[in-house]
Amino acid sequence: MIISNMEQNTFIAADGTTVNRSPNHPPLYRKLYIESYGCQMNFSDSEIVASIMAEQGFVFTDHYHEADLILINTCAIRDKAEQTIRNRLLVFNQQKILQPDLIVGILGCMAERLKTQLLEEEKVVDLVAGPDAYRDLPRLISQVDKGYKAVNTFLSKEETYADIAPIRLHSSGVTAFISIMRGCNNMCSFCIVPFTRGRERSRDPYSIVQEAQKLFEAGYKEVTLLGQNVDSYSWHPAKTAAATPLHHGSNDPDIRFAELLAMVAEIDPKLRVRFSTSHPKDMTDEVLHTMKAYHNICKHIHLPVQSGNSRVLKLMNRTYDRAWYIERIHAIRNILGPSCAISSDMIAGFCSETEAEHADTLSLMDYVQYDFSFMFYYSERPGTLAARKYRDDVPETVKKRRLSEIIAKQRGHALMHNQKSIDQVHEVLIEKYSKKSDAFFQGRTSQNKIVVFPKGSYTIGDYVAVHITHCNAATLFGTVVS
Known part of the structure; x- marks a missing residue:
């Protein structure tokens, strides 16, 4: 929630920070409502959007029927996520009938994937902005105010929003997300993210530490460092000196994820540090040793495997096989011990997956015994490598049955782990x-x-x-x- 102050020309955000409003900004009475779907990165991005719009004189509301501007931050990773957004647009269309001046915008991955198609298919949509276009929202809204549709889905090679202090939406003031990088270079064949979020670029580490420090000073007790693949975080000061005024100098050492983790952990022992998501090909022993060295770095690693079969992993372009993944599990257990929780992602019924290959996923689950997992059956996404090269040939009934077997096994492992905590x-x-x-x-x-x-x-x-x-x-x- 954002509280406006008419006399002082300021906004006071939920985290206590004050945002000044210049005299030429619009009146304070326009209200913004944001809905976010999908991954933690989307929710973090919505906090960046809220900050940008607060500077423009918008006041945040929790009720869409009060809003002058509705923004939906979307996910495109599965068809079900997109259908959820389309259903919400039907609701907002009814509101627009009652309120003709209402502006409705689509942000995020679905905006990047469908672009102008959304403006044509969904008449309720007035503007479309991709994940790297949020600074342009004031111009896009001004264009809509003049009676035109507006779109910006340009993907940047540099944008990290490092200089924008997010407004923490719906926050209890205890935990917060910090985006440390954007984009993805992995090109998994089933995934749309590289096409909707662009290539990897890492954020200035000193801006990350500064944001975490301010959160701790404001009373927050935990931060989660976010990236599509945090283990590939890599910042080179000599290459970014002109664009990153917070760093100490172009002679600073390169900083990778293990060093960044330590920098944030050293802010204060009472500040917990989490991170998500890791990729098995990039999870290094250095990161594991850093986790062991700091009590306040939480002992949980989300290490998505997707499949337990090496042939399927190759089709998925995961760039590791079953043996490599198991070796990384051994490294976690050897360095951090059995008390470190491990979670995963699983996809049932990927293209051409056989019953024997599905059984390999179940056997890997028995070997690792994950504490919890996110589990889905394969949903073909237009534009991905898998959609272009492979036939989605596993019947949906088979996908659902295999998924139910994965869920049942995971539920048993989760219960087993939790039972071990009794009397601790x-x-x-x-x-x-x-x-x-x-x-x-x-x-x-x-x-x-x-x-x-x-x-x-x-x-x-x-x-x-x-x-x-x-x-x-x-x-x-x-x-x-x-």
Whole structure:
């Protein structure tokens, strides 16, 4: 939520920062409503958009029927995600009938993938802006104000939004996302992201540390460093000296992800540090040793495997095989020990996947025993390498059956891991009230496990030691101990 102050020409954001408004900006009475879908990066981008629009005199609202401008930050990774957006546009079209001056815009990956097609197919849409075009939103909105449709889906080779202080939307003031890089170079055959977010570029590390420092000073207790592939983070000061005024000098050493992790962790021991997402081909021992060296770097690694079969992994262009992935699992266990949680992504029914290859995925799950996973069946995305080269030949009924087997196995492994936590004491950062009762708090362990416990006399943002008494496959339950 953003609070406007008419006399002082300022906005006060939810994180306490003040945004000045220049005299030539529009009146303060235009209201902005944002909906975000998909990955954590999209939610982080929405906070950047909110900051840009606050500078233009927009006030944030939680209710779309109050808004003068509705922006939907979209995901294009699966067809179901796009259909969800189209259904929301039907709702906003009804609002537009009641409110003809309402502006509706599509942001993010779906905007980049479909571009002007969205303006033609969805008459309710007034503007389309890709992930690298958010600075241009004021101009696009001005164009719509003049009665024209507006679009900018230009993909940048440099844009990182490093100089924009995000406005933390719907924040409890405890946890926050920090984008450390944009784009992806991996070109997995099933994935649309390289085409919607462009090539990799890493953000100035000193701007990342500065953002984390300010968040900690504002009372935040945890930051999550975000990137499509954080392990490939690489910043070269000599190449970026003109564009990054925050760095110390062009003679600074190159900084890779292990060094960046340490820089953020050293801000304060009471600031937790998480990161997402890792790629098995780039997960280095240096990162693992850095995680071990700092107590406040959370002991959880999201390491998507996608398939347990080497032939399928090659078709997916994942650039590693089953043996390589297992070696990385061994490295995690050897360096960080069995208490480090590992999660994954799984795709069931990729092109030409056989029953034996599906069984390889199940056997890999038994070998690794993931703490939790994100699981889907294959959804062909137009424009990807897989859509151009391979036939989507696994029947949907087979995909769904294989997915149900993966889900059942994962549920068993998750329950097994959670049962091991019973009678243990875990440090938990209190994030919010429990979904079911305001008499209980909810927080997470270092291993990213959700814990629910009686509220007592504690407050959101406290670290507490919780004795785990029982669990289910998704949640730990317990009581606070002294």
